[in-house]
Every structure is written in structure tokens, then in C-alpha cells.
Amino acid sequence: MKPADPSSGRAPIVSLRQITKRYPGIVANSGIDLDLHPGEVHALLGENGAGKSTLISILSGMVQPDEGVMQIQGAVRRLTSPRDALNAGIGTVYQHPTMVPSLTVLENLMLGGAWFRALQKQATLERFDELCGILGVTIDARARLGELSLGQQQMVEIIKALWSDRRVLILDESTAMLTPQGVDDLLNTMDRLRRAGTAILFTTHKLSEAAHFGDRVTVLRGGRRVGGLDNAELDAMSPDEAVDTFVGMMFGTRDDEGRGTAEAAQPRARRGLGREVLAVSGLGLGDANSTGRPADIGFTVAAGEVLGIAGIEGNGQKELAEILAGQRPLEAGTIRLEGRDVSALGVRARARAGLRYVTDDRLGEGTIGTFDVSCNLLLKRVGDRPFWRHGIRRGEEIVAHARRRIAEYGVYTPSHATPIAHLSGGNIQKVLLARELEGEPKLIIFNKPTHGLDRQNIMSAHQAIRELASRGVGVIVISTDLDELMELSDRIAVMFRGRISGVLKNEGQIRLRIGEFMTGAGAGAGNDPDRGSNSEENAA
Amino acid sequence: MTQATEISNPPAEAHRQGVPLWRSIAASTALQSMVPVVVALIVGAIIILMFGNDPLKFYSMVFKRGLLSWVGLQEVLTRMAPLLLIAAGLIFCYRAGVWNLGMDGQFLIGAVLAAYFAVPLAEALPRGVALGAACAIGALAGATQTIIPAWLKIRYGTNEIISSLMMSLLGLSLTSWLIKGPMHDPNSTAVQTVTLPVEDRFHRLFDTYVSSALLLGFVAIVVAHFVMSRTAFGLRLSMVGANRRAAVHAGLAINRLTALSFAIGGALTGLAGAVEVTAIAGNVRADENPGYGFAILPLVFLARFNGWGTLFLTFIYALLLVGGQSASRRMQIPQEFLLVLVGLVLLFTAISEVRARRRAR
Numbered sequence: 049m050k051p052a053d054p055s056s057g058r059a060p061i062v063s064l065r066q067i068t069k070r071y072p073g074i075v076a077n078s079g080i081d082l083d084l085h086p087g088e089v090h091a092l093l094g095e096n097g098a099g100k101s102t103l104i105s106i107l108s109g110m111v112q113p114d115e116g117v118m119q120i121q122g123a124v125r126r127l128t129s130p131r132d133a134l135n136a137g138i139g140t141v142y143q144h145p146t147m148v149p150s151l152t153v154l155e156n157l158m159l160g161g162a163w164f165r166a167l168q169k170q171a172t173l174e175r176f177d178e179l180c181g182i183l184g185v186t187i188d189a190r191a192r193l194g195e196l197s198l199g200q201q202q203m204v205e206i207i208k209a210l211w212s213d214r215r216v217l218i219l220d221e222s223t224a225m226l227t228p229q230g231v232d233d234l235l236n237t238m239d240r241l242r243r244a245g246t247a248i249l250f251t252t253h254k255l256s257e258a259a260h261f262g263d264r265v266t267v268l269r270g271g272r273r274v275g276g277l278d279n280a281e282l283d284a285m286s287p288d289e290a291v292d293t294f295v296g297m298m299f300g301t302r303d304d305e306g307r308g309t310a311e312a313a314q315p316r317a318r319r320g321l322g323r324e325v326l327a328v329s330g331l332g333l334g335d336a337n338s339t340g341r342p343a344d345i346g347f348t349v350a351a352g353e354v355l356g357i358a359g360i361e362g363n364g365q366k367e368l369a370e371i372l373a374g375q376r377p378l379e380a381g382t383i384r385l386e387g388r389d390v391s392a393l394g395v396r397a398r399a400r401a402g403l404r405y406v407t408d409d410r411l412g413e414g415t416i417g418t419f420d421v422s423c424n425l426l427l428k429r430v431g432d433r434p435f436w437r438h439g440i441r442r443g444e445e446i447v448a449h450a451r452r453r454i455a456e457y458g459v460y461t462p463s464h465a466t467p468i469a470h471l472s473g474g475n476i477q478k479v480l481l482a483r484e485l486e487g488e489p490k491l492i493i494f495n496k497p498t499h500g501l502d503r504q505n506i507m508s509a510h511q512a513i514r515e516l517a518s519r520g521v522g523v524i525v526i527s528t529d530l531d532e533l534m535e536l537s538d539r540i541a542v543m544f545r546g547r548i549s550g551v552l553k554n555e556g557q558i559r560l561r562i563g564e565f566m567t568g569a570g571a572g573a574g575n576d577p578d579r580g581s582n583s584e585e586n587a588a
Numbered sequence: 589m590t591q592a593t594e595i596s597n598p599p600a601e602a603h604r605q606g607v608p609l610w611r612s613i614a615a616s617t618a619l620q621s622m623v624p625v626v627v628a629l630i631v632g633a634i635i636i637l638m639f640g641n642d643p644l645k646f647y648s649m650v651f652k653r654g655l656l657s658w659v660g661l662q663e664v665l666t667r668m669a670p671l672l673l674i675a676a677g678l679i680f681c682y683r684a685g686v687w688n689l690g691m692d693g694q695f696l697i698g699a700v701l702a703a704y705f706a707v708p709l710a711e712a713l714p715r716g717v718a719l720g721a722a723c724a725i726g727a728l729a730g731a732t733q734t735i736i737p738a739w740l741k742i743r744y745g746t747n748e749i750i751s752s753l754m755m756s757l758l759g760l761s762l763t764s765w766l767i768k769g770p771m772h773d774p775n776s777t778a779v780q781t782v783t784l785p786v787e788d789r790f791h792r793l794f795d796t797y798v799s800s801a802l803l804l805g806f807v808a809i810v811v812a813h814f815v816m817s818r819t820a821f822g823l824r825l826s827m828v829g830a831n832r833r834a835a836v837h838a839g840l841a842i843n844r845l846t847a848l849s850f851a852i853g854g855a856l857t858g859l860a861g862a863v864e865v866t867a868i869a870g871n872v873r874a875d876e877n878p879g880y881g882f883a884i885l886p887l888v889f890l891a892r893f894n895g896w897g898t899l900f901l902t903f904i905y906a907l908l909l910v911g912g913q914s915a916s917r918r919m920q921i922p923q924e925f926l927l928v929l930v931g932l933v934l935l936f937t938a939i940s941e942v943r944a945r946r947r948a949r
Binding site: 373374375394395396399405407409412413414415416417418419423427428430431436439440441 | 838
């Protein structure tokens, strides 16, 4: 990236160089460069987990980078607290509301003043009106915050972020909760701020928003900057062309990292597959009009087949997994496991029948952090023989079982009695695998199986999935990481707004096709709800 | 299970590695849990001094009256019966993450209905059967009190802290009306229910004044402990309490478990009310609320829902209650001071826990 953009002729207010932030087992940001110029909207584009939040946390003083330099107005600064960032002129509007809904707008704005000073109503009102004027909005300062629309609430958040003459505004996924009208208003507001000389950093995972909102775009993937467009390049393109470019950057071949290329070079769609293990038809949740709720989903998985499910986070993948596992009531459609209708069965009965689910939320729902490892290994079999007899716990059986599973899966833990929250992410994942693969699984659903894991654990998870498939187990892998899906899958289904927008055989150059299906751009061919799963021909 | 290993392991290991014995003893959890109690007693002593009284005299009198005198000790043990039943009920609820705070209402409804029915029952039936029936009525009444909060929580996700507290207020008003109206004793000048004759109440144990209802409380707490630590049912309740989403993931019938823990908690508290009447008081007076529930609640937390710990703390509390009542009467210290003392213990326990957690990081 160029240090200063010649087209704007102005030096950046904030510039980041080679910012790196590591957490145990993962690198959240790796050598990222970023410039924020006055009077410009800089869109930061990336999938969930691409490193946007970490970068914002660094800019807003919540997190300190391990390496790299931050310059604000030419001077090297280290922001060690949110207060530091505010004093440096950087205001942040977070994704989630930070104000008190039961107080009025005015009261909210006066919060946080020094306790010994009288509330300065008049001064606050004047500043509020002034900022409303700049933003081009009218909001009643005496209205209760909770009674305003979400769009208006966000405007108040923006006003608060800009309060004491801030020159840099960070908007974190600000369109996530807004109606289309609210998005237009926000765009309008950003336009006015831009003219007033504010530098805006706008994060999003929506490609079209980045193309529409941004004067300059940076694309992150896996914690790295994988590309970007500056003013001149963006001006030269139509929004559609820009989106195409982003698809290429976000989902294109990864040339900076060698991971998985050997396997990816030999796609898995090759073998004669076994009989059908899972057949799903017409699956959905009641009101399918809202986006992201699964609707009208149909597909089959054969024994020994790996079906990848791609899609941008929040397009119904998790809900689909939960319906299949039995955690979420099925409102329409049928699920057949080896020809037997299991739609009416609960979680435990389905698990016993061989339908297993390895969740992505390992500590949130997969395990109970305060319970020990041995107990978490049996979480879905509480009360079953031989571990409980007549409902009474049999300690020796439980311990012996835990020792076997720990040894078999190489779980690194001080003992079977260690609370599972003390284990690392990779070892918790091993416990989940040990639990879900026990006995005779017929079909296993993996939701983001390698999310947040380090490389070694990623490889062993992939190995486990391949072994399962070669044993004749049907596997569904849900992931937002296309490389992973292309490495593992025989076929890849893409979800968009709760529907399957296309199914492709994993052979040849399908990467960009998948990217199109993910953004709805591949519509027409695959988005036809009546055909849903039958659009496999699109592969050609 | 894990707790036990944590408690026994570190000091033993420290000793082996050549750390001085006194340090390993000081590090032991059992001793550390005594520190806040001692600090609370010291702060309590300062408050007594501010009243212009002698704290040492007060403390020693509490122990003399409650523990060292035979009459006092028997009184302490008798008082424990309803307290233990409430504690057992709270263990079931709180382990399952059901924050039932309607103990007072559940207790009084159970007490009043048991008192009302015990007298005619005792006239018609043998003592054991009559007492059993009265206790069952009390338990049922207590459980009934939880139906509305349980339904609201399951159906609408309404916070049970509020709804059970509201039910409790309704229950208090209802019992007050019952005692003043349909269930009041026409032959008494005091506004109260008909008194159950002493010979119809629970047996006394052996040659003592200790009521046999103590056994009931003891069994309840032991069973609660056993169920929670050893059975699949208890583990399911703990799963719901520890991580609701994990319980959904594991396919548990969360609604049924929630309703059950509510019902068990309410039934045991209602039973405590019935026991209070049929073992100790004999009747219920209008507008009298012993407020046992909120006294027991912090103790159950302090013991971390462990049955044995609760048993011990309940004993200490009953001791404070009996010894303290008599001591405060003699020394003109308000009886409510005992609650201050219990509150101080809790406060310092909380502080020491926060500190311990910080150190662990």
C-alpha cells in the first residue's frame, strides 16, 4: 500500500504498519498495513474470523498489538486503553449497542461526565444539535433511547463517538441490524461526515457494501491483508466489477500459504460412493421469509462421501446443523437416515441411531466448562448403562471409559478429572471427536471443525474426517473456509439466505462459482427454490 | 468430585516438595474458608462495641446458650429440621439454575394448610398417618406455589427471580387471609390457626426434647446430596444449571427438568412449613413470617450447594439463632444483629473468593 494516496493529496490521519497480534494457537492479525485518510471511507472487508475485530480492537485501544507500529497524525502512538484512543481522536461505534435504553438520548450523552460536576444540559444539547446538523439527522434529544428505531439509535451512537471533536470514526458492522432505509440513511450520514473531513473505517463482510460505501477497500483473510482497491481503481470499476474482484480476493487461491495445496490439487470427487446414508427433503423452519432461516432444503449424502456446505456465516448453516442433530424442532420436511425417518426423534435417539453432530461452539454448547473431562465425554449418554445403573453413577466405569478415550484420541490433559475449560481448544475438540465418533456413527455433521485451531490440530482434524469417510461414514462439513472444503469434500453445497443456492462437484475450477453462489450472484441457475438441491449440473 | 481432589491435593503435594508445613496448612482450603468468618466476627465485635456492649461477653454467651447448655443444644437441633428441608429444596433448584426465591410463600402456605388439616386428621387417624398426611398436604401446597413461575419461565422465559418473589407475596397475603378468615381458631383470642395438641405432634427423640422431625431434615439433605452427586437425574439438573445450551445440545428435556426442580424445591419448602407446625409451633399466627428461606439461601451458596457443607452451616446458623436470641435479649442488642453477622460472613467470603480467583490467574 502506498504511504499517502496521491489522488487525495492528503496524508493519512492514522496509519498502521505491519500490525501483528497473536493469541494462543492462532494469529489474529499478521503484518497488516492500513491507512485512514481524512474525508475518506475505508471499507475493511472480510469473513468472520478474518481479523477485522482484532484490528478494530487495536485501533480502539482495547488490545495492544504484539508487533507493528501505529502512527496518528504522523506521530508514533501506542494506545493502551479505550480512553487513550478517544483522546487520540478515534471514536468507535461497536456492533452491539452500548447505551442505556431506558434513559433519554440526552441523559445517555451526559453519562460518563465527572461525578462532581453538574450536568451541563444546555451545552450538551447545543453540541447534540450541532452534530445532528453535520450528520443530517433529526432526533429528539428528550426521547427515550429504547423508543427510537435501531437506525436512530445507531446515529446516537455515532454522535457519541464523534462527541469531543473526533477525526476518526470506526463503524463495526454497522449495517448488520439496519433496515434498507436505515442503511440508506447511514450512507447519507457517512457522505456528510466524509465532506466534513472525517476519516471513516467501515467494517463489513458484505461485498456489495464494501463496493458501495468504500472510497478505498482492504480485504482481509485469515488475519492477513490479501488485497485491496484504492480510490482510482474503485472509480474505474462498476460496483459489480468491484464485487467480482473481491470474490477473487476473498475466495481465490491462496498463494501466500502452502497449506493443503497438495490435497487440493487432487479433488476428492472421484470414487464410487456407497449407498445413501442421509436423505433430506423440504427441510425448513416455519417462517422462511427472514433471511438466514433454512427453507426448502434437500440433499443426500452417500456412505463414504464428504459433503461440504459453504456459505457466508449467518446464511442458515448452523440452523441446518441443529435441525439435523435434533436440537431445533423441525417444522417442515423429512430427514431419513439409511432410509428410516428420524424426523420425530430427539437428539439422543438420533445420536444412538448414528447421526452425530460436532458443534463449532465447543465451550458454549459442546461441553460444560466446569465439568471434568470424563463427564464431558459422556454428556450425551447421561443415565445410560454401563456408566449409570438404575440411575446411579458408577465411578469406575466412567473413569475407565474416560481413560480409554483420552488415550485413543491423544487428548492432552492432566487427568480425566480436570475441568474441561482448562484444556486448550485443540484438546477440547479432541474430546468432542472422542464423544461423537464413539460406537457406530453413520453420518457426522462437523460445524467449522477447525475454527480457531492451530495448524497441527487442523491437520489432525482433517485426517480424522478423511478416515471417517474411508470407513464408509457419511460426513457433512460446514465451513466458511473454502480451502478447507475444497480439500475435504466430494461435493460442495452453497447456502445463501437459508437456501441451497447451488451444489457443485469438487473438480476443476469451481472456486469462483462457489463465491458467486455465496453472494447470490449465481442466482437463476441455482437459487430456484424448486430445484434447490438438483442444480448439480451447474458444476459443468 | 473435582472439588474434593482440589482440596486434598495441593497441601499434601506442597509438603512433599519441602515447603514448610505451616505454609501448606495455611494454604489449605478448609482453613482459608475460616478467614472470612474470623474477620466477620472481628468486624461484628467492633459494631457491638459501638453499641456500648462487650463483644466477648456476647460471643461467649451465644456459645454458652446455644452449644454448651443441654437445653440450648436440643433447641438448636430441633430448629434445624425445617431449615434443612428448605436448604435441600434450594440445592435442587439452584443446581438446576432455577433461582426460586419464593421460599417464604411456599413455607407459609405449607404451614397453614398443614396446621388446618392436622388437627382433624389427628383426631381421626393414628398419629403417624395423620402427620404423614399433614406433611404431604404441606409439600403439595408448596409445590403448587411454583406452578405459575415455572410455567412463565418455560413458556415465555420470564425471569423466575421476579415471578417467584411475586408469588411469594401473593402466598403471604393468602395465608394472612386464611388465618384471619376461614382457618382461624374460634376458641382463641389470638389470631391464629387451631393449635395441634403436643401429643399429636412429632415424637421426641429418646429422652430428649429434640423433635424426630430432625431426622426428616437430615434425610432430606443427605438425599439431596446423594442425588446431586451420584445420580443421572442430579447430573442432568446440574447440566441445565451449568450450561443451558449444552443441555439442549445433549438432548435433555430442559422444560421438564426445570419444572421438576421447581416442584421439588417448592415441595420441600412447603414440607418445611408443615414440619414447623407439626413438630415445633403447633399453629401459625397471623402475619408471622419467620423468613427462614432468605436466611438459609446465603448458607446454601456459601456451602456451594454441597450437602455436608450446608448441614454444617445450618447447624451454625441455628446455633446463632438460639444462642443469639437469648444473648441479645440479655444484652439489649437488637436480634437483627445476627443477620448483620451472617451478612458480614457472606461479604468477606465473597471478597476472599474474588481475591483467590485473581491470584489463580
